[in-house]
Amino acid sequence: MTDSTIRTRSDQRRQADRAESQETSEEDEREREQCPECGGRLVSDAEHAETVCADCGLVVDEGEIDRGPEWRAFDAAEKDEKSRVGAPTTNMMHDQGLSTNIGWQDKDAYGRSLSSRQRQKMQRLRTWNERFRTRDSKERNLKQALGEIDRMASALGLPENVRETASVIYRRALEEDLLPGRSIEGVATASLYAAARQAGTPRSLDEISAVSRVEKDEIARTYRYVVRELGLEVQPADPESYVPRFASDLELPDETERRARRLLKTAKDEGIHSGKSPVGLAAAAVYAAALLTNEKVTQNDVSEVASISEVTIRNRYHELLEAEDGAPA
Numbered sequence: 001m002t003d004s005t006i007r008t009r010s011d012q013r014r015q016a017d018r019a020e021s022q023e024t025s026e027e028d029e030r031e032r033e034q035c036p037e038c039g040g041r042l043v044s045d046a047e048h049a050e051t052v053c054a055d056c057g058l059v060v061d062e063g064e065i066d067r068g069p070e071w072r073a074f075d076a077a078e079k080d081e082k083s084r085v086g087a088p089t090t091n092m093m094h095d096q097g098l099s100t101n102i103g104w105q106d107k108d109a110y111g112r113s114l115s116s117r118q119r120q121k122m123q124r125l126r127t128w129n130e131r132f133r134t135r136d137s138k139e140r141n142l143k144q145a146l147g148e149i150d151r152m153a154s155a156l157g158l159p160e161n162v163r164e165t166a167s168v169i170y171r172r173a174l175e176e177d178l179l180p181g182r183s184i185e186g187v188a189t190a191s192l193y194a195a196a197r198q199a200g201t202p203r204s205l206d207e208i209s210a211v212s213r214v215e216k217d218e219i220a221r222t223y224r225y226v227v228r229e230l231g232l233e234v235q236p237a238d239p240e241s242y243v244p245r246f247a248s249d250l251e252l253p254d255e256t257e258r259r260a261r262r263l264l265k266t267a268k269d270e271g272i273h274s275g276k277s278p279v280g281l282a283a284a285a286v287y288a289a290a291l292l293t294n295e296k297v298t299q300n301d302v303s304e305v306a307s308i309s310e311v312t313i314r315n316r317y318h319e320l321l322e323a324e325d326g327a328p329a
Contacts, residue, residue: 284316
């Protein structure tokens with residue numbers, strides 16, 4: 001018998017053994033999925049830690065591992081208090097929320113005050129924990145910038161999705177090396193301004209600069225640079241997107257808000273909005289709509305809410321009414 005014949009027969013035996021082993025494992029798997037008494041379907045009862053037959057009710061296995069929490073909660077507040085699962089990751093924190101935070105209170109798990117020696121130890125742990133969280137200049141940069149974004153967004157009343165988008169834009173600017181020659185606060189403010197416009201909840205440059213630590217001109221310059229370099233798609237601000245906020249701040253009814261939207265729509269159809277400040281047009285539309293619906297609102301009131309001059313409101317106000325009168329019925 002030649003060596004090739006021996007190898008062929010050996011390979012055939014190995015293949016036969018593998019096929020037999022596979023058939024055995026498949027058969028065992030089917031047996032585990034079927035009831036040994038009636039052949040019915042097996043289901044897992046997590047509440048009683050048992051595996052039972054759905055047809056005849058036979059308990060096939062008991063004492064299964066309970067992978068749920070070892071505690072019970074009877075309301076949402078108690079569940080949140082006892083849960084030990086951390087918050088989801090977020091781009092609004094420089095470490096995406098994955099690091100450990102040491103509480104500032106010098107108390108143990110039972111609420112008892114720590115001794116002097118333990119307090120010193122915890123203070124050292126806090127110091128080293130802070131150092132480890134910001135290990136290099138990039139993380140220190142992110143920590144400062146994201147803190148600024150969160151502060152400004154809170155002051156402007158912007159929602160969480162805008163803060164998240166602004167954080168992503170700033171991270172991209174940092175990765176693309178756009179910060180040299182520009183301040184951290186300037187790029188952070190420009191990122192928030194772009195994110196607000198992308199989300200359809202824009203704020204004017206005057207409002208942004210009022211809560212920022214940099215000047216209005218620097219914000220505008222940095223914003224144009226960031227949008228151009230990152231290729232962000234930012235549509236021109238729509239005057240109608242400012243109307244709900246102005247109307248809400250002035251406590252005007254829905255009828256006035258709808259009338260202001262109609263005035264702005266007519267202005268777009270007539271083409272008088274081109275080259276005009278969207279904030280000025282929105283403020284003038286709100287003022288004109290308030291007069292048309294017999295609401296007591298002064299130009300000064302609208303000026304304070306919109307952070308725009310009364311002269312601008314008067315000029316745009318007359319243009320809107322002329323467009324309304326000249327529009328076809």
